[in-house]
Amino acid sequence: MALSRNDFEYVRELLRTECAIVLEPGKEYLVESRLCPLAQRLGLGTLDALIAKLRREPVNGVHRQVIDAMTTNETLFFRDLHPFETLKKTIVPELLQRRAPARTLRIWCGACSTGQEPYSIALLLRDNFPQLFGWRLQLLATDLCRDVLERARTGRYNQLEMNRGLPASMLVKHFAKVSADQWQLREEVRSMVEFQEMNLARAFPPMPSFDLVFLRNVMIYFDTETKRAILARIRRVLAPDGYLFLGCAETTLNLDDSYETVTLGKTMCYRQKAATAGAQTF
Numbered sequence: 001m002a003l004s005r006n007d008f009e010y011v012r013e014l015l016r017t018e019c020a021i022v023l024e025p026g027k028e029y030l031v032e033s034r035l036c037p038l039a040q041r042l043g044l045g046t047l048d049a050l051i052a053k054l055r056r057e058p059v060n061g062v063h064r065q066v067i068d069a070m071t072t073n074e075t076l077f078f079r080d081l082h083p084f085e086t087l088k089k090t091i092v093p094e095l096l097q098r099r100a101p102a103r104t105l106r107i108w109c110g111a112c113s114t115g116q117e118p119y120s121i122a123l124l125l126r127d128n129f130p131q132l133f134g135w136r137l138q139l140l141a142t143d144l145c146r147d148v149l150e151r152a153r154t155g156r157y158n159q160l161e162m163n164r165g166l167p168a169s170m171l172v173k174h175f176a177k178v179s180a181d182q183w184q185l186r187e188e189v190r191s192m193v194e195f196q197e198m199n200l201a202r203a204f205p206p207m208p209s210f211d212l213v214f215l216r217n218v219m220i221y222f223d224t225e226t227k228r229a230i231l232a233r234i235r236r237v238l239a240p241d242g243y244l245f246l247g248c249a250e251t252t253l254n255l256d257d258s259y260e261t262v263t264l265g266k267t268m269c270y271r272q273k274a275a276t277a278g279a280q281t282f
């Protein structure tokens with residue numbers, strides 16, 4: 001049965017208030033294709049019955065499952081490649097020099113999905129910067145969606161996912177085949193990444209200062225006001241000389257002029273302008 005206008009509005013409002021995701025009008029097909037299977041799995045039969053249940057009850061685990069089902073978790077290893085080349089050639093060598101006195105490096109992936117992005121960073125560091133052994137390396141990876149975090153922690157990927165962006169040499173060196181179609185990242189790399197649930201649309205929990213923040217391919221789902229609020233909160237956790245990476249279709253321009261664009265090779269990333277670095281904006 002087709003989704004009624006009222007039910008579509010209900011789901012839109014739920015997403016907007018709980019996680020700031022904007023569902024454009026005309027996306028009824030997306031709600032149907034993602035929530036009908038969930039209604040079946042929950043034994044509710046139809047989408048109508050699922051939405052009636054959501055309306056009846058205060059926000060709880062079922063609402064969470066709906067939100068998880070509505071998130072887009074597309075990701076791949078070494079996505080867009082150039083940011084990772086720039087990390088390797090320019091940014092990490094520079095940070096190794098600047099952070100040598102404290103021997104500490106902190107990196108945060110703020111919408112990590114099933115883990116390919118933080119694991120790409122971990123693999124890059126492990127294979128190219130043996131000097132980091134003995135340093136305190138924190139690689140925090142967060143996401144709103146519990147399902148993807150659970151998958152990310154296992155470090156297990158199917159053949160199709162392995163074929164997307166992962167160099168063959170890294171597959172051979174760092175993954176073990178655990179079944180006909182499944183590979184698992186070895187424990188020594190998995191343990192470099194700490195996964196946590198975090199909603200970017202809410203006040204951030206207490207966090208240390210990060211040298212690198214990856215917030216790629218998630219701001220596209222938010223409205224302007226939410227993007228501005230998130231960029232302001234990031235300023236509080238980005239080291240004054242740290243770098244922010246956004247997705248190719250995302251920018252700080254016209255949103256927050258306390259960031260400046262830095263072009264390094266084929267990569268565009270962002271830093272805080274000297275005058276605003278460290279300023280507290282709530």
Ligand SMILES: C[S@@+](CC[C@H](N)C(=O)[O-])C[C@H]1O[C@@H](n2cnc3c(N)ncnc32)[C@H](O)[C@@H]1O
Nearest residue numbers: 019071074075111113144145199200216217218
């Ligand atoms: C398209 S994936 C991007 C994954 C990875 N950063 C990349 O570029 O390949 C977007 C991720 O953002 C997460 N997300 C959406 N809204 C969020 C929110 N309010 N807080 C935290 N994560 C959110 C989704 O669960 C999803 O895993």
